Structures are given as structure tokens and as C-alpha cells.
Amino acid sequence: MEEGKVVYYIDEGRIYSGQVTDVEKSGKEFVFSIDSYGDCSGQHRISSAQIGIKVFLSKEEAESAVGVEQESYREEST
Helix, strand or coil: CCCCCEEEEEECCEEEEEEEEEEEEECCEEEEEECCCEECCEECCEEHHHECCCEECCHHHHHHHHHHHHHHHHHHHC
């Protein structure tokens, strides 16, 4: 993952985008931040294990995941 790459993430069922910052490699894994993802305490650090789960490399992947999340919620609600 390189700094500046645009990624998409899901927060409370909505899709947002941001640029990757502060990539730190640790063996085969890495952690990073997204410039638009954080709170008053600062930016959140994200594990590479979250790619494909909560962070996506394309908007289409994120849209598919939101559809799956919403479908899962409907099944649990019934």
C-alpha cells in the first residue's frame, strides 16, 4: 500500500473515501491511516487485515460490502 492511494471505508453503513497516510510495514503486514478517518483524538490506525472487510481498494467493492452488511442486518432483525 502506498501513501496517497485513495481507498474507501465503511462507517455506520455509509461509504467514505480518503487517502492513505503514515504506512508502517511490519513483516508481511502493515498499518496505515486514512486522512479522513479519525476523531478528536487523532487519526485511527488500520491494520492491513481490514482490507476487504472495512477498507476497500475500489468503490465497487465497498458498495458490495455495504449491500451484504445491510442484508445481514435485515436477516438478524426478522
